[in-house]
Amino acid sequence: MTTTLAPAIRVQGVTKAFKDLQVLRGVDFEVERGSIFALLGSNGAGKTTLVRILSTLLKADGGTATVQGHDVAAAPNDVRESISLTGQFAAVDEVLSGRENLVLVAKLRHLKDPGSVADALLARFSLTDAGGRRAGTYSGGMRRRLDIAMSLIGNPPIIFLDEPTTGLDPQARIEVWDTVKELADGGTTVLLTTQYLDEAEQLADRIAILHEGTIIQNGTLEELKKLLPQTTVEYVEKQPTLEEVFLALVGPSAAGDTTEARPVNQKEASK
Structure with missing residues (x-):
């Protein structure tokens, strides 16, 4: 007898308003474990608001959401232990070296041998040679990779990446894309918000289009392409x-x- 694992993330009818502004109008989707799910939408579509709800930083007005089987409203501490959040701007201490940033987070998470944890992540993200340098000297792509490495300390099964390539040059974007693909290959569930069509196309197993507070389409890239009539080449x-x-x-x-x-x-x- 086979058992089907519950989705890593399940969102049902989530709503959120700020005074008279209705940001989320009943959002529904599921994210399979170990997959990359892209939430695609323009600025103001509600992407960041939804991520803040799923990461327990904001309470929804209505609907339900579970992360790793935990209700975000009823069991926020369990949710926080299951996730990591990387915001739109790299949250690294520029005065500390790359290695010192990682050691600090490992100590805050009360992990054994923080130095070994830091060294392993530096190697994983191709930052070993730069590990002793101040993070303030890093390129945009390196800073973002360090930020994601810091988010993975403690091996959270789910990571939220809120517009992770905002402000990065093309080469740095490719570096971050490679990192995200490696995360999913290693079994991490990734929920990615983006306004870049090519980013969703390159990375996502499934894409949900968030528009004016609702999911208007949700599917694989091939499924979404089939929504339009086939083109003829002339x-x-x-x-x-x-x-x-x-x-x-x-x-x-x-x-x-x-x-x-x-x-x-x-x-x-x-x-």
């Missing part, structure tokens, strides 16, 4: 327009300096 030979020629010759800054050089469309140019 090959059209495109000739440069006079506008393109003009801007290529004089530069876009000069486009507004003359009214006589208004581009004409291709049909007119061929007359």
